[in-house]
Amino acid sequence: MSMIQIGIIGVIGALLSIQFKGGKSEYGIYISVAISIFIFACIVDRLGLFVKAVSQVSQYIKIDTSYIATMLKMIGITYIAEFSSSVCKDAGYQTIAMQIEIFSKLTILALGLPVLLALLETIQEFLS
Structure with missing residues (x-):
């Protein structure tokens, strides 16, 4: 469409x-x-x-395919969280919507930590 x-x-x-x-x-x-x-x-x-x-x-x-998979998971989490949060807000349940948003942010943070650690290891290898 x-x-x-x-x-x-x-x-x-x-x-x-x-x-x-x-x-x-x-x-x-x-x-x-x-x-x-x-x-x-x-x-x-x-x-x-x-x-x-x-x-x-x-x-x-x-590029390691796990990084691409992680990025796609983050995009999916973002869309699902935004959708469900908006539905809750439209129904008048702002508290539930905020909890969904917080949970999605923490989930994305947890998914991104291995990528951050790999980046720090790469930087450390270049510096030493």
């Missing part, structure tokens, strides 16, 4: 959600979540193109 189509779907979904929030607010939340899941699926489809491009780049340069 093109960006214009996704934008139109998002705006229509937001307008429908606002319309239904006046009567029964749970219907507005359901519409919002459904549209968000649909757009998220389109994002995942586009990420597939990104993964293919990164794998092609890794064929040209010598």
